[in-house]
Amino acid sequence: MALATLQKPLCRRLALVGVGLIGGSLTLALKQAGAVGEVIGWDRDAVNLQLAVELGVVDRAAVSLATAVADADLVVLALPVQALAPVAAELLPHLAPGTVLTDTGSVKESVVTAIEPLALRFGCHFVGGHPISGTERSGAVAAFASLYQGKRCILTPTSATDGAAVALVTALWQAAGSAVVQMDVRKHDRILAAISHLPHMIAYALVNAVSAYDQYPENILEYTAGGFRDFTRIASSDPVMWRDIALENRAAVLEMIAQFERFLAELKGDIERADGAALQAFFRQSKISRDAIVQSAVRGE
Numbered sequence: 042m043a044l045a046t047l048q049k050p051l052c053r054r055l056a057l058v059g060v061g062l063i064g065g066s067l068t069l070a071l072k073q074a075g076a077v078g079e080v081i082g083w084d085r086d087a088v089n090l091q092l093a094v095e096l097g098v099v100d101r102a103a104v105s106l107a108t109a110v111a112d113a114d115l116v117v118l119a120l121p122v123q124a125l126a127p128v129a130a131e132l133l134p135h136l137a138p139g140t141v142l143t144d145t146g147s148v149k150e151s152v153v154t155a156i157e158p159l160a161l162r163f164g165c166h167f168v169g170g171h172p173i174s175g176t177e178r179s180g181a182v183a184a185f186a187s188l189y190q191g192k193r194c195i196l197t198p199t200s201a202t203d204g205a206a207v208a209l210v211t212a213l214w215q216a217a218g219s220a221v222v223q224m225d226v227r228k229h230d231r232i233l234a235a236i237s238h239l240p241h242m243i244a245y246a247l248v249n250a251v252s253a254y255d256q257y258p259e260n261i262l263e264y265t266a267g268g269f270r271d272f273t274r275i276a277s278s279d280p281v282m283w284r285d286i287a288l289e290n291r292a293a294v295l296e297m298i299a300q301f302e303r304f305l306a307e308l309k310g311d312i313e314r315a316d317g318a319a320l321q322a323f324f325r326q327s328k329i330s331r332d333a334i335v336q337s338a339v340r341g342e
């Protein structure tokens with residue numbers, strides 16, 4: 042489905058800091074929708090930044106972080122979570138007062154707590170954001186305009202967040218095709234720990250467990266079929282991104298790992314006791330929940 046074109050751009054100049062899958066897909070979608078004037082990109086990886094210009098992900102590459110943001114009316118930080126606050130601290134002195142700053146990080150409490158007061162000190166407005174869509178790929182080469190269509194984006198304004206800044210960031214994600222919902226940072230981090238961070242931890246652990254299993258002389262991964270590949274797609278995701286998420290949402294991720302361990306222990310016990318009825322009930326309950334998720338996705342909910 043093509044993105045609708047806006048009558049008037051939402052912002053004159055957008056600076057994208059971190060020109061990868063998530064930021065690049067956003068600028069491609071916004072450019073396609075006519076929602077932005079000019080897009081300036083900055084990335085510490087010069088090869089990736091040059092590629093972003095060639096692919097039309099950004100209109101122009103800046104020569105430094107300071108020049109990227111100096112004349113922007115909106116700055117989008119699409120960096121690994123632990124890079125967000127240090128980079129925000131570095132760029133804020135170069136922003137004009139009133140500039141809106143937003144991010145795409147997968148963890149929100151630590152990010153918003155660190156950046157919001159800094160932004161206010163420079164007379165700027167920070168709005169925490171997180172698109173709930175992505176892939177296991179990285180870099181400008183992985184960006185595509187339709188990534189956010191029909192997906193959700195969570196914004197995490199606080200009582201100190203400027204209303205006009207929230208309205209602008211909301212309109213931006215809507216122009217990219219997403220439905221915007223607002224949520225408290227802590228609620229965001231606990232929900233994401235369950236539905237995104239735990240599955241990634243399990244996928245990484247599963248691939249390592251099976252890879253390290255040395256009871257066969259041959260490489261057993263050569264035999265993987267749909268089941269293993271479907272389940273482990275996300276274990277191909279960027280290691281730096283997931284290191285940062287695991288560390289910045291540590292308590293909630295550990296809580297979900299403990300919950301998972303309880304259910305795995307129950308399953309193990311049922312198998313040890315050869316309890317067919319318990320196993321069937323366990324699998325039936327899971328199938329009902331999973332099928333309901335798939336059905337609601339089909340209905341577009």
Ligand SMILES: NC(=O)c1ccc[n+]([C@@H]2O[C@H](COP(=O)([O-])OP(=O)(O)OC[C@H]3O[C@@H](n4cnc5c(N)ncnc54)[C@H](O)[C@@H]3O)[C@@H](O)[C@H]2O)c1
Binds near residue numbers: 089286
């Ligand atoms: N990948 C996903 O599925 C997904 C989904 C939603 C949100 N997110 C979040 O969005 C953010 C970006 O993720 P992505 O998938 O686009 O990653 P990515 O690796 O594709 O892009 C990140 C870019 O940031 C650059 N970078 C890293 N540190 C930098 C620094 N200090 N200064 C300048 N550039 C720097 C990298 O060179 C890279 O090009 C992360 O916070 C991630 O948690 C990711």
Ligand SMILES: O=C(O)C(=O)C[C@]1(C(=O)O)C=C[C@@H](O)C=C1
Binds near residue numbers: 175
């Ligand atoms: O589809 C994928 O590859 C993703 O991992 C996307 C995904 C997720 O659903 O867990 C990953 C991290 C995010 O912060 C948001 C979305």
